[in-house]
Amino acid sequence: MIAQLLIPVALVLDVVGLGGMGALRGPWIGPGQAQAQAQAQARAQPIRAAAPAPTPAAAPDASRAEAARVARQVTDRAAAGVTRLLAQRRARQASKATLERTYQEQLRELDRLKRSRASWRRDRLVAGMKAQSQATAQKLSRVDAELRVIDGQVRAQRQALLAAIDRELAVASTAARRAALQRMRAPVAAALRPPPRKIILPDDSLDRLADPEELAEQIALIQQAERELRRERERLRQREERYARMSRLRDQRERASEMARLDGNEVRRTTGRPDGSRASSEGGGTGGVAGDAEDGAAPPGDPDPDPGAGADFGDSGGDSGFEQSSIILADVVDSTTIDALRRAGRSQSPKARAEAAGRARKQVESRLERLRRSRQLIQQHLRKLRAR
Amino acid sequence: MRAGRAGVAVVAASALAALAVLALAQPAAADDARWTLQLEGGAEYDSNIHRLEVREGDEVDTEGAPLTRLGARHRLSWRRVRTERLTLSTFGGLKLFTTASGQSENVAIASLDGGYEWNLRGRGAILGVQGSYYDAIPIEVVDPTGGLEGRTFRTAAGELTAAIAGEGGQRITALVGYRGFQYKPDPLFDWQGDHYGLLFQTTWWRGDPDVDDDAASIDLTAGYRISRRGYDSRARTSSCHEESAADPLCSAGTRLARSDLHHSLAAELVYTGRRVYGARYELSVNDSNSYGESLVRQRLHVGVTTELLREVYMTAEGTILVNVYLEPLLLARDEQARTFVSIDEENRNSLSLHLSRAIGGGWALEGRYAIFSNEFTNEELSFRRQTVYLGAIYRAGS
Numbered sequence: 001m002i003a004q005l006l007i008p009v010a011l012v013l014d015v016v017g018l019g020g021m022g023a024l025r026g027p028w029i030g031p032g033q034a035q036a037q038a039q040a041q042a043r044a045q046p047i048r049a050a051a052p053a054p055t056p057a058a059a060p061d062a063s064r065a066e067a068a069r070v071a072r073q074v075t076d077r078a079a080a081g082v083t084r085l086l087a088q089r090r091a092r093q094a095s096k097a098t099l100e101r102t103y104q105e106q107l108r109e110l111d112r113l114k115r116s117r118a119s120w121r122r123d124r125l126v127a128g129m130k131a132q133s134q135a136t137a138q139k140l141s142r143v144d145a146e147l148r149v150i151d152g153q154v155r156a157q158r159q160a161l162l163a164a165i166d167r168e169l170a171v172a173s174t175a176a177r178r179a180a181l182q183r184m185r186a187p188v189a190a191a192l193r194p195p196p197r198k199i200i201l202p203d204d205s206l207d208r209l210a211d212p213e214e215l216a217e218q219i220a221l222i223q224q225a226e227r228e229l230r231r232e233r234e235r236l237r238q239r240e241e242r243y244a245r246m247s248r249l250r251d252q253r254e255r256a257s258e259m260a261r262l263d264g265n266e267v268r269r270t271t272g273r274p275d276g277s278r279a280s281s282e283g284g285g286t287g288g289v290a291g292d293a294e295d296g297a298a299p300p301g302d303p304d305p306d307p308g309a310g311a312d313f314g315d316s317g318g319d320s321g322f323e324q325s326s327i328i329l330a331d332v333v334d335s336t337t338i339d340a341l342r343r344a345g346r347s348q349s350p351k352a353r354a355e356a357a358g359r360a361r362k363q364v365e366s367r368l369e370r371l372r373r374s375r376q377l378i379q380q381h382l383r384k385l386r387a388r
Numbered sequence: 389m390r391a392g393r394a395g396v397a398v399v400a401a402s403a404l405a406a407l408a409v410l411a412l413a414q415p416a417a418a419d420d421a422r423w424t425l426q427l428e429g430g431a432e433y434d435s436n437i438h439r440l441e442v443r444e445g446d447e448v449d450t451e452g453a454p455l456t457r458l459g460a461r462h463r464l465s466w467r468r469v470r471t472e473r474l475t476l477s478t479f480g481g482l483k484l485f486t487t488a489s490g491q492s493e494n495v496a497i498a499s500l501d502g503g504y505e506w507n508l509r510g511r512g513a514i515l516g517v518q519g520s521y522y523d524a525i526p527i528e529v530v531d532p533t534g535g536l537e538g539r540t541f542r543t544a545a546g547e548l549t550a551a552i553a554g555e556g557g558q559r560i561t562a563l564v565g566y567r568g569f570q571y572k573p574d575p576l577f578d579w580q581g582d583h584y585g586l587l588f589q590t591t592w593w594r595g596d597p598d599v600d601d602d603a604a605s606i607d608l609t610a611g612y613r614i615s616r617r618g619y620d621s622r623a624r625t626s627s628c629h630e631e632s633a634a635d636p637l638c639s640a641g642t643r644l645a646r647s648d649l650h651h652s653l654a655a656e657l658v659y660t661g662r663r664v665y666g667a668r669y670e671l672s673v674n675d676s677n678s679y680g681e682s683l684v685r686q687r688l689h690v691g692v693t694t695e696l697l698r699e700v701y702m703t704a705e706g707t708i709l710v711n712v713y714l715e716p717l718l719l720a721r722d723e724q725a726r727t728f729v730s731i732d733e734e735n736r737n738s739l740s741l742h743l744s745r746a747i748g749g750g751w752a753l754e755g756r757y758a759i760f761s762n763e764f765t766n767e768e769l770s771f772r773r774q775t776v777y778l779g780a781i782y783r784a785g786s
């Protein structure tokens with residue numbers, strides 16, 4: 001049972017490139033070997049689902065169980081392909097890091113040589129070092145190219161995996177497998193989303209000497225920024241509402257627990273002790289089973305008056321949407337809000353997340369209002385220009 | 389009257405301490421200090437104020453009485469620098485019964501918890517030191533002839549912790565500490581000793597909020613703790629041939645000091661989405677060298693919190709607690725403790741319903757109903773207790 005639960009978890013970790021399971025399974029690959037391997041593997045095609053999609057309609061003669069079994073094989077094969085490609089990518093990244101270090105050392109050495117006293121020997125050493133650093137730079141370029149190829153393959157393989165998961169979800173017979181597939185799907189889908197881009201805010205000041213064409217272009221840019229900001233505001237509003245609701249629910253739950261702690265539900269009874277003691281062995285007093293009340297695992301979700309601090313104290317692994325918002329809104333909100341968004345993303349406190357989302361949303365709304373006014377002013381000026 | 393004044397003094401002292409800590413902390417680092425203050429008060433009716441069991445064949449009337457609950461809580465978190473966090477929480481509470489016979493059940497609670505955490509950046513570890521103190525104080529002289537002695541206690545603990553945080557949100561905490569326990573009615577049950585624990589926390593599953601507005605998460609916490617408890621009393625042994633004999637004379641003293649080894653294992657799953665569902669299981673094993681003191685305790689707690697309508701929140705909780713005594717537990721059948729009944733196991737179950745609604749300005753109204761019983765085991769003894777509470781709560785904070 002535990003093994004069944006752990007397998008999908010390991011696969012998910014591998015698929016999103018966090019687990020390092022692939023690196024753990026195989027022998028360690030040195031930079032040289034990795035380079036040779038990657039050159040060969042970069043040419044290889046991503047592993048695709050070999051079998052056609054096994055749906056009940058496509059396989060009328062097969063039983064549902066058989067369809068589910070085949071679909072599972074396809075999913076597992078696609079997941080293994082992603083895992084293998086990610087292992088290759090990690091090897092290339094390690095190789096790249098090594099080359100970068102070497103390149104930096106060579107540049108430093110070159111700089112040192114150039115600053116030393118001029119001589120024939122120095123010139124010869126400088127020339128040699130230049131050649132070495134150029135060779136390292138070329139290797140780095142090759143590794144970068146290989147990484148780009150692998151990234152493309154990883155993307156294609158993830159798309160294949162996502163399709164395989166969706167197909168298997170349609171035929172999966174057990175709830176446990178469906179849950180495992182859903183767990184596997186979320187990080188794959190997240191990895192396939194396009195990377196967030198910073199919203200570029202156009203110049204919103206009115207240039208009274210500008211041509212109508214320039215003003216029209218400026219208005220179009222402002223409208224584009226407004227659209228992007230409205231989209232981001234909606235995302236923040238959804239997050240704010242969601243996490244505020246979670247926070248309220250957790251507060252209520254904690255409050256109910258607080259009240260229960262004062263119940264003092266221990267029975268008053270006397271035990272048959274010849275020494276006259278009338279207390280039972282349970283301890284006693286108000287507040288639960290005394291002496292044992294604080295043992296064992298403390299319940300999670302104790303209200304933290306400083307929820308934002310959680311990010312610095314290990315409450316990581318949170319909502320990546322906050323990290324994306326911090327990138328998208330880098331030029332829109334102030335630096336403390338960017339910091340709050342990043343911390344909220346790593347925090348597990350719904351309250352911290354709701355507060356950060358709310359703070360950012362208000363600043364986005366303020367910026368939207370400013371852009372709207374500027375746009376109206378420019379549009380007004382443009383109408384006047386065109387009316388002349 | 390005197391009891392009332394003492395209780396109010398405890399609550400007032402707690403609130404003042406909270407305000408003092410707040411006043412001291414805020415000027416130091418207004419941006420880095422977070423605090424909450426919570427004041428609560430209300431009226432409750434308790435149908436069995438002495439928590440009496442009714443034995444089969446006995447005609448014992450359980451007594452009900454109204455009471456007042458008051459409380460003040462304060463929590464403070466202060467970060468001197470980003471990698472350090474100081475936390476402090478205090479609580480002062482009071483239960484005051486209005487009837488004369490309920491005076492023996494009056495109790496005040498004072499508790500203080502503090503901790504300091506230091507994040508070792510780049511090493512993925514968090515070191516901490518924490519301490520706690522909890523005191524249940526009787527605020528009326530106990531009537532010694534009533535056989536209903538207060539069961540108040542105080543306990544204090546200090547711990548060192550080391551936590552490792554994983555990138556996926558996992559956190560493993562190891563702790564070592566020392567704890568003392570004083571059972572006020574009987575010093576024979578006082579103990580102190582060291583304890584060691586391991587705690588694992590993770591978000592086991594999380595939905596994608598970009599895809600699903602109702603994306604939920606499941607948090608898992610599991611822990612084990614072992615503690616040595618050295619008592620200020622001698623261990624007892626069974627002196628009868630038949631160990632299960634229901635006779636207190638079968639328990640004889642020894643020259644050995646009583647020493648218990650207490651194991652505690654707990655796991656909790658919390659689902660947070662449109663509703664919060666929680667399930668917690670605890671297993672405790674008390675292995676004692678004293679006859680009649682070993683037991684196995686299992687506790688299962690489940691609960692759900694949801695919004696009913698118009699911001700009215702409901703929390704429904706149920707608990708089943710089963711104690712299995714490894715040697716028979718003797719219970720006196722009469723006031724003079726001349727006849728006894730022995731039990732091998734018993735349970736304590738409870739169901740509670742808590743309703744709350746915010747009314748603005750930091751205020752909220754709340755009501756609670758709870759029923760306690762020993763429904764599933766021990767047919768010889770019957771226990772019933774019901775409580776109904778109605779009160780208000782005020783929250784403020786930064």
